[in-house]
Amino acid sequence: MERVRYVGRPRTGKEDHPMRQRMAALIVTAFLFSVAAPSVFSQEPFYKNKAIRIVVGYAAGGGFDTYSRTIARHMGKHIPGNPAVVVDNMTGAGGIIAANHVYKVAKPDGLTIVNWIGSLVIGQVMGHKGIEFDARRFEYIGSPVRNHDTCVLTKGSGITSVEHWMAAKTAVKLGGVAPSATTDDVPKILKAALGLPIQLVSGYKGTSVIRLAAEAGEVAGVCGLSWASAKSTWGKGPGNRRRSGRAAECSETPPRASQRSSGHQPCQDRRRTPVHRDRHP
Incomplete structure (x- = not known):
């Protein structure tokens, strides 16, 4: 079973919009x-x-x-x-x-x-x-x-940070559930707004099935998964316990000025x- 890395979802500047908090995810x-x-x-x-x-x-x-x-x-x-x-x-x-x-x-x-x-x-x-x-x-x-949306990628994806992802030469294959699900909407937004190289494979029955697909190498991970779910489900199993410090800081502490300038951002807040x-x- 591959280890996973957690990549925080970059801010878009709209995190505190009340309608976004209530409706987006x-x-x-x-x-x-x-x-x-x-x-x-x-x-x-x-x-x-x-x-x-x-x-x-x-x-x-x-x-x-x-x-x-x-x-x-x-x-x-x-x-x-x-x-x-x-x-x-x-x-x-x-x-x-x-x-x-x-x-x-x-x-x-x-x-x-x-x-x-x-x-x-x-x-x-x-x-x-x-x-x-x-x-x-x-x-x-x-x-x-209260949840924070995250992107969770396996170690085999080779992605260790958002900056590394943006510089990737090939698209990162992500699992999705269906249109209107955050697992599909978040990757589409990241691809359109930030230019992240993403290939979305939709149609899975849920994030637990996507996790199995990631462990089998079918996909590299998932975006739009809540941090609470990610750390309790994707972090289990042999060789699957290490998480990047970047993800922990992303979800649980405010970013320092140096982190903001380097692209490190807290995950999107949602309820x-x-x-x-x-x-x-």
Whole structure:
């Protein structure tokens, strides 16, 4: 298994724009409720002996799946009636299949949650094909974590810094999930805005699958992965524990003036934001 190096995503000067923070790469968790659903949380009989399902739009082992299973492990203890909470991975189309399913098929009865990437909201605005949900029927209710987008590359890629990457003679092959996913959007932005040599290979079922592809040498890594997910999943395994100091500084400390001038920048800040699902017509 190859060791990996973490390359921080350069700043674009728009990191603190409030709309970017809310929309660009947030994770959306949606509750389906009926009109009377807000009152059922106080009614223990409603959730007693029932199960809440968390539908994850991506493969097991990735960041979305990890957060969902962590929440599922504890959530039932904090709901009157102590319902069971189960996770259901429904992969495909970068989370669109899961989002469409919950919006169109799942009953709005307070028993279904969907975990999908918030950039699909932008996909709806842009008219991307396949989106059949109305994101306006969701409203934000909180954020479990704050993330920083990173690029994670294997040692075999030969890339040790952003400067080294920009000078590369051949395109670096990156894995992606689907249009509107940060794994696809971030590489496209980096290529268009900074001229980074990138070849995007899209269509993987999730970042955990991209990680396996990187270990097998199919791709060199991934961009648009949260730092929290990267250090907990891409840093595991034999020979896979070293991280560059550059990445650690990128995500966890402000850059010094000398780092700014050399191209070293903190990663893009973003939030994983749950939203409350309103009833749809």
